[in-house]
Amino acid sequence: MLEIINVSKTFNIGTINEKKALNKLSLKLNPGDFVTIIGGNGAGKSTMLNMIAGVYPIDGGQIIIDGVDISRMPEHKRAKYIGRVFQDPMMGTSAGMQIDENLALAFRRGEKRGLSWGIKKSEKELYKEILAKLGLGLQT
Ligand SMILES: Nc1ncnc2c1ncn2[C@@H]1O[C@H](COP(=O)(O)OP(=O)(O)O)[C@@H](O)[C@H]1O
Ligand SMILES: [Mg+2]
Structure with a gap:
């Protein structure tokens, strides 16, 4: 690996x-x-x-x-092969964007970018599911 x-x-x-x-x-x-x-x-x-x-x-x-x-x-x-999370979360996220927008950026790592709808409905559901597991209420 x-x-x-x-x-x-x-x-x-x-x-x-x-x-x-x-x-x-x-x-x-x-x-x-x-x-x-x-x-x-x-x-x-x-x-x-x-x-x-x-x-x-x-x-x-x-x-x-x-x-x-x-x-x-x-x-x-x-960046296509490796991700990194810093001790200071503000260094790895876009503070001006929503949580799901940040997740969508990470989700598309290494993929070709084009012009299409930002976040699909099915994706939103997936993010909600993943966030709920953390028990922090971030999915609401
Ligand atoms: N950009 C840099 N320029 C010069 N020296 C550096 C740089 N980054 C780290 N060092 C030196 O390399 C050594 C290892 O540092 P570092 O990797 O930051 O250690 P740690 O994260 O384990 O505390 C230290 O002596 C540090 O001063
Ligand atoms: Mg260090």
Whole structure:
């Protein structure tokens, strides 16, 4: 599913601020795996996630999702293969849009966009069903 092979990242190479954040990191996740990454402040957790999402280019190694090598793929193209939720929910959502509109954006990840009706009625029902499971009253 997700495979990280020997991924390295050093920030500010050749300067006094040079910092090796990841040194030949390898990790393999299979479908259904639930993994928590723990480590002290500055251990490289965020850097690892940024490398997977494509925020910064990696220095070496490979990142593969479902057999597709995304190592050199720009962030916006990787969005087809990987999603990310931030600790601050406002960073991953459009605050000016309705909940169902936000869900519709996520639902269409990686699909071709065209001009058609925004959210179908059947979709609205699906979102309501999913939201109800959270027990937060968001479906109303
Ligand atoms: N954009 C950056 N520029 C320079 N150094 C960075 C950058 N991002 C992270 N670092 C450095 O890389 C190391 C790992 O940081 P980070 O991945 O943020 O750790 P964590 O999320 O585990 O606290 C730290 O020493 C941090 O200062
Ligand atoms: Mg962090």
